[in-house]
Amino acid sequence: MKYKLSEKRKVNMNPIQEYEKQKGIANAKANYFDKRVKIFSFLRFIVIGILVFIIYKNDVFSTPTFIIAFFITILVFGILVKIFNYNKFYRNLNRIKVKINEREIDFLDKGEMPFKDGKPFINIQHAFSFDLDLFGRQSLYQHLNRTQSYIGEYILHESLIQNNNKNEILKRQEAINELSLKLEWRQNFSAFSELQEDSKSNYIFLKQWALNAKANIPKHIYLMAFIFPVIFMLAFVANIYFSLGLGSMVTLLFIVNLSILGSQLKLIQSEIDKSTKLNKILDNYSILMQEVENHDWQSETLKELKNSLSLNTSEASQSIKYLSRLFGNMDTINNAVGAALMNGTILYHIHLLKKLLDWKRENGKHILKWINVIGEIESLICYANFKFNNSNYTFPSISSDNNYVFKNIGHPLIDSRQRVCSDVDFTSHPFVILTGSNMSGKSTFLRSIGVNIVLANAGSVVCADEAMIGLNKLQVSMRSTDSLADNESYFFAEVKRLQSIMNVAKSEACFVLLDEILRGTNSDDKRNGTIKFIEKIIGLKAKGVIATHDLEVCKTTEQYPDYLINNCFEVDIINDELYFDYKLRPGICQNQSASFLMEKNGII
Template sequence: MHTYQTLFKKYQSIHHDLKKTSNVLSYLRVVTILGIIYLFYLFLRTENALYGYISFGMVVLFVILINRYQSVSKKLAYHKALMQINEDELNFLEKGTNSFDDGAEYTDSQHPYSYDLDIFGTSSIFQYINRTASYVGKDFLARILLHPSSEKVIVKRQEAVKELSGEIDWRQKINALTKISNDSKVDFEKLKQWCTQEPASFSKIKILLSYLVPVVFLFSAVAYLITSDLLVGKLTSFLFVLNLMLFSINSKRMQQEIVSSDKISHTLSNYGGILREIEQKNFSSVQLTALQRELIKDNQKASDAILRLSAHFEKLQTIANIFVMIVFNGFFQYHNHVLQQVIRWKKQHALQLIRWFEIAGEVEALNSLANCAYNNPNFAFPHINHNNEFKFTALGHPLIRAEKRVCNDIDFTQNRFVILTGSNMSGKSTFLRTVGVNLVLANAGATVCAEFATVAPMELWVSMRLTDSLNDSESFFYAEVKRLKTIVEHAAEKPVFILLDEILKGTNSDDKTSGTIGVVEKIICTQATGMIATHDLEVCKTTYKYPEILANKRFEVAIINDELCFDYKMQDGICENRNATFIMQKMGII
């Protein structure tokens, strides 16, 4: 937290100084433009050439001030983003205020676990971890939380996260550049579509004319200035119009080649800066060096190529300026030459551009995982095994603040399936979510909220939160049975990790008991690992039949001074206390 405070003050000071410089430059620009107008007026009134020369000099000064102002504005936006990054982290750590994107659009009630475990949405794991500012970064982070990775990928990702966790300045630099690029899914899809479109082509005759006619026009114009010959003047005018006609022939193609976003050159420029940072960084982890090698091939850097494309688009977009369009194209077919440069770039790099964006997004997602590791130095990187072993020491839920978090040990190496019992509000569902969420983090390559963990890459299936579907005329019970059927079928095909919370709630108690026991017996016939939470003590007796596979765990509650007391500490055995009647009596219901 102290680091964020120091960085916030540092960038706040720089931002303050830049703001003062920006204000001074704005004032000087106004004074300069007024001076230009006044001196030009004096030149017209007095015909004194000195006023004209001074006016011209002030025009040059105005251009310099414009360029300087734009440079300061970029730095101002960059340092404002850095300020915001550190302010957001301080608010998150000190006040628990979470202003980060929650990824709600990735919510899917049919997903094997994301809906049940609140991976997306307000106060979700995604929002807790997410520090991405781009669409590609956010999408990559969502995908690694939604799809478990292989052992090899997880280990490489862990190594990269470890390396980046200590690089706070570099991580924030990448984050700030992404923030000011201000891209979106729409921008990315348009750019993707542009990459897949066949580039417009110039015939050899058109290329020849794009050079020949402007050269002839230049000689004709010089000749007219020297001779003032009327015929030469007409020829010059004709060539000027011909240049415009040759430009207009390709104007439609130019519109097709311009990605329909008024800020695409700005976005590309910032991504060029991001990729340059990645290219120049000295990495040691396998994953990051592999990504870096994709950006630098045959001594050609992706950042240079993207910055060239940004410059091409910026030039091409000046077609909207009527003055530039007429003068520049009338003189030398300016936009035809820019279009040729875009076409050459597209033929050479279009297939690589989206991959370069994806690399930037992957690094941004890794930075998010690294930021989580940095903010939580007590979290552990889980050991990844290939023996289908799962064990956690001092496991807690990362979304519960440390001062309130109660941690528990859980070991699935001796008994691979646990039946968890406990009274209402004792912590059963929270613990199931704790296990599930940490498995999702482990499979993504992130740290987990535990002192020690060993896990195996395995599909996770959860049945905790189901809804009935009115559109499909589907009852809650039928939806749950379908979910259980899917889980059992997947468990029969390969090892999976299963979390079930009070299943078959939509039927009577006898059916519920026999059905739950049937599901448990069906699951343990496979190589599945997992846990089921239940109030039904009859289900717990199944452990006597399968002592090598099943184990009973419990959460207890005590009534002290006529009040319920929960310690949320898991114990061996079957729950002995109940509290439903007591709670209803306390509330005056019975």
């Protein structure tokens, strides 16, 4: 039976040239806005000078003229501040876009990776992530990562380790392909995201804050928050205009209002504690949400993400922007003088607290979902960027029979100028016994298969000319570690991993990658254990590859000729030098390199 493989798209595009072009555009815009920032900064200084002059010469003007001139100057100053902030924002935004393009150019040209490496996500107990170097320095995660928010980092990590069904993979492929064609939109989104300076602590605070919706202002306090400010204002106005001698009463009401605030101060602090800069972060989230809401998406996944930002009466971006203003205004309570004046007169922060709690009751259940949308978009952008940078990679097709076929598969983290690719097909022989001398490329080949399966499962393009994957659960044993803390030897750690793989294979279809198992025992024991493990794992219909140096293990293919096949990486000795071509070949490895190297280096 023939299976249709994905087809590689031939794209004549140099990503570095495109990044250079975008860098030039962003740099020109940054310079334009920078000039305007300097102009409006100077104009603000002039207006301040005029204001000082008007105040200094107020005796020259009649009172109405002075008041009009004063307020017009204040109004002009406010307008200039707004224009200044607008230009400063877009200057900074375009400077970030310049940096984004510079990072991509340096990444492609020099291999520099100034991106977060996902080290906190390293889990040595995971079924495959530790063995395949998915997280940590020079990892696949660092290679992909272009996220700026904490939730984006987390969702990108999840996308590399979760299992997706066929429909989910195809939907993600469609979304990633659509985003890969929208370079300017992606870079705008990433630049907005980089402006917000998000952190894990802010996300945790928002999560805890949103889930705690029980807090409320007592009804009698809220009633007093209306009555006493009204009485205060009436007494204040009456005392000023009618000289009724109510000064003591006004002072007492001022103190009463502050006492009412004091009774709710603990509640206020619990609502805004650890919310430093949160209003700015939320404001940027609202911009990011608006970017998603305002775009006309074609792929199903991106449409679903956009729709999840919709409410009955408004968009999520508007609601988050309103929350941003509430947090920003609540933060003024830390200004002792201003807070005393605002609350001693009108109990400003009590009314503000009521609005904040009302928002939480109405929208708190949505906020994490909305922020997760931003994380999902950031994660998809990472894969879209990966596709854009590697236009010769391909989207794999999904096999209905869980078959795996790769044409010219390579490891995406190896420089394309040094990468050697091979063909491998698991259709007729589902399990490969792989031999080869040290340094011949066995482990790299295993990781090439594993990493590309991970990418394919995430909906990404893979490093191959053509590819087809199944949906078997990936299980890998390539790098077991001992543990002094758990009093666990290397050998026992490996046995536990093999036991875990076997347990999974008993209940689910698996794709297994094994590299020289049972290293911690003698040769005969290792050989017997390896052969028995192979027999049992193929009895459970697992697919995959096992690499070994023991040529006796290769004879197992004679007993299972319809299921097992021998492949190898060969080494040649040319002019007294080792030569590796790193190409996968049929059969069993014939040449060994260890004795040759030891003799050449005078060891034996």
